[in-house]
Amino acid sequence: MSLTLLLVQTLNGLQFGVLLFLIAAGLTLVFGVMDFINLAHGVQYMLGAYLAVMFYALTGSFVLALILALAAALAFGLLLEFTVFRHLYDRDHLEQVIATFGIIIFLNQGVKTVWGAAPLNLPIPDALAGVVQIMPGLTYPVWRLVIIASGLVVALILYVLVSRTRVGMLVRAGATHARIVSALGVDIRRLFMIVFGFGTMLAAFAGVMIAPILSVEPGMGDSVLILAFVVIVIGGIGSMRGAFIAALLIGLVDTLGRSFMIDILRLVMPPSPARTVGPALASMLIYVLMALVLYFRPAGLFPAKGRS
Amino acid sequence: MNNKLLMSVATAALLVASGAQAQEKLKIGVVTTLSGPAAVLGQQLRNGLQLAIKDNGGKLGGREVELIVQDDELKPDVAVSKAKALVDRDKVDFVVGPIFSNILVAIMKPVTESGAFLISPNAGTSNFAGKDCNPNFFVTSYQNDQNHEVMGKYAQDAGFKKVFIMAPNYPAGKDSLAGFKRFYKGELADEVYVPLNQLDYSAELSRIQASGADAVFVFLPGGMGVNFVKQFRQAGLADKVKFLSAFTVDESTLPAQKEAALGFFGGANWAPDLDNPQNKKFVAGYEKEYGGAIPATYAFQAYDAGLLIDGALKATGGKTDNKDALRAAMMKAPFTSLRGKFKFGNNHYPIQDFYQVKVVQVGDKFATSIDKKVFTDYQDPHAKDCPMK
Numbered sequence: 001m002s003l004t005l006l007l008v009q010t011l012n013g014l015q016f017g018v019l020l021f022l023i024a025a026g027l028t029l030v031f032g033v034m035d036f037i038n039l040a041h042g043v044q045y046m047l048g049a050y051l052a053v054m055f056y057a058l059t060g061s062f063v064l065a066l067i068l069a070l071a072a073a074l075a076f077g078l079l080l081e082f083t084v085f086r087h088l089y090d091r092d093h094l095e096q097v098i099a100t101f102g103i104i105i106f107l108n109q110g111v112k113t114v115w116g117a118a119p120l121n122l123p124i125p126d127a128l129a130g131v132v133q134i135m136p137g138l139t140y141p142v143w144r145l146v147i148i149a150s151g152l153v154v155a156l157i158l159y160v161l162v163s164r165t166r167v168g169m170l171v172r173a174g175a176t177h178a179r180i181v182s183a184l185g186v187d188i189r190r191l192f193m194i195v196f197g198f199g200t201m202l203a204a205f206a207g208v209m210i211a212p213i214l215s216v217e218p219g220m221g222d223s224v225l226i227l228a229f230v231v232i233v234i235g236g237i238g239s240m241r242g243a244f245i246a247a248l249l250i251g252l253v254d255t256l257g258r259s260f261m262i263d264i265l266r267l268v269m270p271p272s273p274a275r276t277v278g279p280a281l282a283s284m285l286i287y288v289l290m291a292l293v294l295y296f297r298p299a300g301l302f303p304a305k306g307r308s
Numbered sequence: 309m310n311n312k313l314l315m316s317v318a319t320a321a322l323l324v325a326s327g328a329q330a331q332e333k334l335k336i337g338v339v340t341t342l343s344g345p346a347a348v349l350g351q352q353l354r355n356g357l358q359l360a361i362k363d364n365g366g367k368l369g370g371r372e373v374e375l376i377v378q379d380d381e382l383k384p385d386v387a388v389s390k391a392k393a394l395v396d397r398d399k400v401d402f403v404v405g406p407i408f409s410n411i412l413v414a415i416m417k418p419v420t421e422s423g424a425f426l427i428s429p430n431a432g433t434s435n436f437a438g439k440d441c442n443p444n445f446f447v448t449s450y451q452n453d454q455n456h457e458v459m460g461k462y463a464q465d466a467g468f469k470k471v472f473i474m475a476p477n478y479p480a481g482k483d484s485l486a487g488f489k490r491f492y493k494g495e496l497a498d499e500v501y502v503p504l505n506q507l508d509y510s511a512e513l514s515r516i517q518a519s520g521a522d523a524v525f526v527f528l529p530g531g532m533g534v535n536f537v538k539q540f541r542q543a544g545l546a547d548k549v550k551f552l553s554a555f556t557v558d559e560s561t562l563p564a565q566k567e568a569a570l571g572f573f574g575g576a577n578w579a580p581d582l583d584n585p586q587n588k589k590f591v592a593g594y595e596k597e598y599g600g601a602i603p604a605t606y607a608f609q610a611y612d613a614g615l616l617i618d619g620a621l622k623a624t625g626g627k628t629d630n631k632d633a634l635r636a637a638m639m640k641a642p643f644t645s646l647r648g649k650f651k652f653g654n655n656h657y658p659i660q661d662f663y664q665v666k667v668v669q670v671g672d673k674f675a676t677s678i679d680k681k682v683f684t685d686y687q688d689p690h691a692k693d694c695p696m697k
Contacts, residue, residue, distance in 0.1 A: 005518045012510035117347035119534045119564035124542065131544035138517060141542045144510065213542070214507050215534035215564050217345050223507070258502075259511040275499070279477045283503040 004135045009259045010252065011134075015144045017251020018151025022206035023224055024231040024243045025158060026199025032238020032304055033175045033195050036085065037093050039100040041203055041228065042221030043107040048073045048204025049211040049220065050111050053120045062125040066208050070201050077200030081193055089192070104222070112218045119215035122208075147209050154202070155244050162240055171195060175238050175304060230286060234293045236300030246301060250286050257285040334371040334628070336617065337394030337424075339387055339405035339415055342379035345531045348560045349407045349606050350379070353429055355598050356607030357404055360614025363593060368614060369621020380406055384414035391415040395422035401628040402427060404613050407606065409433045409452060409480055420444040423631060425638070427616065429609040432657060434483065438693035441655040444631075446638055448612040449605070450577050451657050451688030452480065455554040456487030458575030458662045458682045459525055463492045463552060465682075470497045471552075472521035474512060476532065477501035484527035484554060490689075497521035509536050513543045523550035533557065534564045541568040557667050559604035562674040569667045569674065577658075578608050578647045579665045579676045587646045602675045608646050619643035649685070655694035659687045 027041045051069035059065055084103065088096045123129075124143045131139040162168040173181045174191055182188040207221075214220065231250055235242025262278035269277070293301060338357060341350035354377055361373050376398055380387035387406065394400050395418065403419045404427050406412055412431040419426040425444050432451045436442060463471055473488055473496060475481030481501060489496075497519040500512060516524055528536050533556035540546060551572040559580065562569060580591045580602055590611055594603040603611075619642030624633050641651050653659050662683040665676040 005514060008514040008518075009511055012514060015510065016508060112347070117345070117351070119345070119348075119531055119561070121534075121538075121564045121566060129542070131542075138514075139544050141539075141544070143542065213535070213539060215531050215538070217531055217534075219345055220507075223505070255511045259515060275501075279501045279503070283477075 004138050005259075006256075008134070008138055008140065009256055011140060011144070011148070012259075013252035013255035014248065015148050015251070016255055017248035018148050018155075019206055019210055020224070020227055020231050020251055021244050021247035022151055022154060022209070023203055024228040024235070024247055025154075025240060026202040027228050028232040028235065028238055028240065028243045029171070029195050030199045031232060033171055034089060034192050035178075036089055037096045037100065038085070038199075039097060039225065040080070040103040040107070041199070042225030043104050044073065044077060044200050044221070045203040045207040045224060046111065046216075046218070046221035047076065047107065048207030049122070049214075049216040050115055050120070050207075051204070052208040052211055053122050053216050054115075056122055062123075065122075066205075069208050070204055073204030074197050074201050077204075078193065078197050080200075081196045085196065086189075108218045108222075117218060119217040122211040122216060124212040143212060147213075150209060154205070158240055167191075167194065227286070230290050232300075234290055234300055236303040238304035239300070239302045242300055242302030242304075250289070253289055254282075254286050257282040261285075332371070333374040334368055334617075334621070334626075335374050335376065335398055335400040335402075336368075337391070337398060337400035337403040337405075338375060338377040339380050339391050339394070339403060339411065340377070341382045341407050341411070342377075343381050346382055346407065349430075349530070349604075352560060352604050352606035353405065353407060353610045355594065356429070356603065356610030357614050359590070359594055359597055359607075360611045360618070362597070363589075364614075364618055368618040369624075370626045371621065376400060380408075380411050380415075382408060382411065384410055387411045388414050388418055392418045395419055395424045400424055402617055404429060404610065406431055412436070416442065416445065425634070427613045429613045430606055432688075434688075434690045437655050437657050437688050438690035439695070441694035441696050443635060443656075443696060446616065446652065446656045447658060448616060449609040449658070450660070450662075451690060453483055453487035453490075453690075454662060454683075454686065454688055455575040455577070456484045456525075456527060457491050458664065459552045459554055459573070460488040460491030461682050462573070462575070462664045462680070463488070463523060463525065464494065468492075468494060468523040468550065470495045470519070470521045471523045471525055472497040472500070472516050472519055472549075473525045474500040474502065475527040476504040476506070478504050481527060485525075488525050492525075505532060507531070507535050509539050513539055513545065516549065517543065517545060521549060523552055525552040525554075526556055527554050529555040530561065534561050537561075537565045537572065538568045546571075557676065559602045559675055560606065562667065562676075563601075565667075566674055567669075570669065572667045573679070574665045574667075574676060575662060575682070576605060576665045576676065577660055577662050578605055579663065579678045581675070581677050582647060583678075584646075584648050586644055587648075590646050600673075602670070602673055612643070612645050612647075612650070615643035615645070616641065653687050653691045654696050655688075655691045656696070657688055657691065659685055662686055 023045055030036055030038050048069055051072045052065045055068040056065035088099055128142045128146055131141050134140050170186055170191055231246045232243055235246030261282040262274050265274035265278050340353045378390040394403055402425050407430045409431040420442050428447045430449045432447045432449055437451045473485050475484045554575050557569045557572045557574050620637040623637035623642055639652055651659050663678045664680045664682050666679040668677040
């Protein structure tokens with residue numbers, strides 16, 4: 001019984017980790033390649049979810065809603081890039097933080113004005129709405145398995161794109177030697193725009209996939225943004241592999257910690273204090289992990305090559 | 309002659325002045341949460357009060373009303389400065405609000421010490437019901453523990469064997485589970501505290517499933533409840549485990565939960581289908597005024613707060629300067645509550661009936677519906693600690 005629970009919780013942890021990866025991948029690309037701190041990444045995840053809800057209401061099809069939401073999120077991301085972010089690349093980090101924080105406030109209020117403050121709902125496609133029996137007496141929702149699978153597929157695609165294609169090569173080179181790449185005749189601005197649009201789409205994809213599980217509401221991107229930053233700091237800024245490993249690590253540590261912390265503490269202290277300390281300790285576990293990683297490996301687990 | 313003229317001028321001036329006095333608008337301040345994810349609740353509060361004023365022809369107690377609405381942003385420091393502005397600058401006679409208990413604790417002193425009356429249409433903490441009770445503070449909702457106690461009593465009476473209970477890890481969450489356990493004496497499958505505003509409950513759902521509980525009791529207000537209810541249904545638990553809750557499935561969350569919450573239970577002092585004429589009129593009026601939205605308890609309790617002000621002012625002839633007379637008038641609860649029977653206890657908290665409510669579908673919308681009365685004329689357990697008589 002304890003072992004099956006452990007197995008299920010591991011699945012839960014994987015699902016959470018994969019979701020974090022989808023968000024963190026775009027963030028680490030933009031941060032790593034463009035040296036640009038984009039706090040507005042979280043609201044782009046929120047926007048993906050809202051757009052999917054809107055397009056679902058219009059079309060009645062989840063797949064169509066997904067495709068249209070991604071296209072619209074991409075268009076909106078590029079619009080933001082063109083009107084706001086482009087002017088920030090050469091500024092220092094503080095100004096980037098302030099400007100993109102302003103976008104968070106603007107868009108959170110914007111979705112409230114357009115769609116209202118009440119949480120919205122995106123249904124799971126009927127074919128994937130059920131549960132599967134993975135052990136006698138223990139079932140698991142199909143949609144969460146779909147999230148795990150789609151996250152792994154995206155990770156694979158990203159791996160191929162970054163390490164096997166010409167654009168990927170330019171992106172990797174641009175991350176470390178932007179000027180030289182530019183001097184070799186590559187339009188670095190256009191490269192940045194592609195990277196940025198791609199990152200935006202990944203965040204929106206995460207938003208659409210999680211929308212059937214979570215409620216779609218203003219500010220939903222703010223909490224995941226912090227976790228995404230934890231992921232890229234642990235993984236090593238700019239490293240896609242680092243983001244993947246760190247996201248899974250955080251997903252597992254957080255989920256297993258929440259689930260088993262009280263039981264673990266009971267081994268070393270009486271039940272009543274364990275019940276009080278357990279939840280508090282579980283919720284700070286990932287930050288403890290981050291502190292430890294930063295202490296032993298200040299550049300993260302997998303620092304991108306050539307970055308100092 | 310001269311004297312006579314002077315007299316008549318003076319009389320006329322006096323008449324004009326007293327006329328102006330009677331015409332002067334009644335100022336009511338509102339402190340409620342209108343931004344952030346909880347804004348839906350705050351809007352219900354504001355709408356309910358506005359509807360009460362509108363249904364009375366724009367007047368309360370015969371006086372035109374000027375409503376000054378402030379957003380507390382769910383931040384105690386913001387709430388304090390806005391509440392102070394209401395009583396010091398705007399000189400309001402009544403403050404209606406807030407939604408959240410931590411805001412109530414923050415604005416209690418600034419409002420009541422100014423001499424204004426504070427009427428809470430939702431938050432009702434145990435300290436203000438007990439030893440910290442306040443003569444200028446009235447509550448038209450409930451004491452915070454009570455809806456949880458309703459579910460505890462229901463679980464005990466229904467004979468559930470093993471209940472899994474869960475709440476956020478903050479003071480109201482601990483009070484919630486303590487309230488449930490005050491009446492439920494059976495076995496607890498587990499008692500879990502999750503971080504406030506947790507969104508994904510996959511780990512907890514797996515534990516519920518593994519624990520073999522025959523019912524869950526949760527207190528997960530707002531967005532937390534929306535997420536949990538959906539995920540509970542998605543995990544296939546709804547058919548195996550009874551769902552008991554407080555502040556988790558109501559008309560403010562149901563527009564997002566929809567079918568996922570069908571058949572789930574809550575504890576409440578009211579539901580939109582509570583059968584009395586004034587309530588029917590209120591629900592129909594609210595839906596008409598606010599784009600078809602069904603009112604939740606926040607709206608009905610704010611409406612009752614408006615009726616309380618109206619009734620008390622009618623008793624004092626519209627005057628607010630004699631606070632003792634006004635307080636005595638309010639204490640009599642001179643209005644027909646939407647919930648039917650209503651009176652104040654010595655601590656100015658209501659003594660009322662409580663129900664187990666169930667989520668049903670009404671046309672294409674979802675609402676709670678009265679299933680069973682659990683408590684009759686129930687007073688909170690803290691009233692005995694209140695020194696007011």
